[in-house]
Amino acid sequence: MAELNPKMKYFLENLVPAYPDGYTPTLEDIRSRASVSFGEVELVHKVEDRTIQGPESLLPIRIYTPEGDGPFPVLVYFHGGGFVYGDLESHDAVCRAIVNASQQIVVAVDYRLAPENPFPAAVHDCYAAAKWVFENAEELNGDPGKFSVAGDSAGGNLATVVCLLAKEKGGFSISKQVLLYPVTDSFNPEKYDSYRENGSGYFLTLENIGLFSKLYVQNEEYAFHPHAAPMNAEDLSGLPPALIITAEYDPLRDEGELYAEKLKDAGVPVTVRREEGQIHGFFNFFSMMDSKGDIEEVYETIGSFLNEKEVSKS
Template sequence: MTLTTTGQLDPQAAGWLQSIADAGVPPLNEMPVADARATYLAVVAQCGLPAEEVVDIADRTAEGPHGEIPVRIYTPKGSGAFGVLIYFHGGGWVIGDREVVHGPCTLLANRAHAVVVSVDYRMGPEHPFPAAVDDAIAATQWVADHAAELNIDPERIAVAGDSAGGNLAAVVALNARDNGGPALIGQVLLYPATDFTRDTVSSRENGQGYFLTTELIAWFQEHYQADPTDWRASPLLAADVSGLPSAYIITAEFDPLRDEGEAYGERLRDAGVDVEIHRYDGQIHAFAANLAGVMDQGRAALEAVGAHLRKLYRLGWTPRLWE
């Protein structure tokens, strides 16, 4: 697929950026962490995708090596056993929670006709790297171990996430390959962070003026406290990316993370992994998972993900009897 660069902001993205400027909202990196978290929630509450009705939404906890991990489980219509999507929210491993992706998770459950498990992993600065990674891995294993209880098919597990959550989804896939599972059939990475060194054209050209700035990225990294050379922080630097599940990657033209997300996809493709990379022209970071209520391309991206997942789960389905 050819990845284009238009050089022109999408009108809705430009309008949203202007509205933030007009409202006088200070940069998140200039706030205390608690205030940044509250502001992020408020912005998503106003601009995020409204929730759809699903058959059941349940808040539960998964067992992890460091304590309980809150999860929210979305179950669609039907009798199952369903495919399952384990979703990790974005927010630089510092801000965000299940609420910021509540609307998208309802849409994905309905479009993919799958159970969605949204994971509230621990974050910095209270819980620095690799706490988020440990929780993401543990929650994925918990889902597989509780397949019958959750009415899901353990042979149709996929992972997904946006931004920092895309990073976690990629890391979970690498870990599952190397540590005996659970076997995954796909990974969906929305504008993922894949390289902490971030020496790319897009990071230099898009580091100011498009919401996710160079300074905000540095603020996130300071609080997350990860070693940039550790593959669990920079999956692009993993020694081997062969044998991974298929990847569906979304990037945005005016996102500082654009190039590293696409570079990860190309590295997977070179290693023989089935990869789709979709760049959304004129768009900015967070346009899909957090701003789809005010950006048509954001909703379109989520609809495309839902269609991709529905096809993926159908391809992975085989009849079986459940005890």
């Protein structure tokens, strides 16, 4: 394995809250940790907050538009946070960086969170938001013919599940999916080496994952539902080309890479990029430390993938 990235090592040693030995962080602890303020963010030509009608409530969205005449390709972004925390602010820096790397419109979605709104509330919100953005793309100066989805961690799960739903229900077409260290399986620590190797000491712990899973999927009947764990989908054929980025020191590394293999086996073009020396959440953490430039190449990879006219299998 590569050496742990020095800035991620600094982050873990100095910026992650320390709890007493034997203390299990509560959801309130985790949510308060997630409200850490970020450093300076990149400038984007236009940023607009709006609300749209969701399945059961109004959904806040944030629309980032690059400079230029358009119409621009459109990317809908679903934030991470274990399905239990995160919002438009927590991933503002990441969305801005993607806009500038891709020169695409990015629409971030503030979906409902568990445990107050367990599965499938977030799935329903994200599908409804993606459909709304697709149907209103021209009003946003976007091109519905170049329409993609993306997300990190829990948001990566939601992005690929939205692709499954778009395939199942029809009505709108997704060109590409970008999954950043995604959740793709049910909580199976015995199944993946990366859970054993990275389940403690690297920010995202086995205890956190177990808590998030329990709070999100509260009905055991849904535990292996493909809309909760897309790894269990029987047919992944016909899904949009995917870019999947994993992190070497992440418990979720192996399930993200195995999902990539399942997509490939189903005939879906997939590009996989494992970031050596990185931990789960590194996109946010570099932004938090005003070090986004350290992963400029990763953002350039995202921008290049989104703007490729044709995606080949790899």
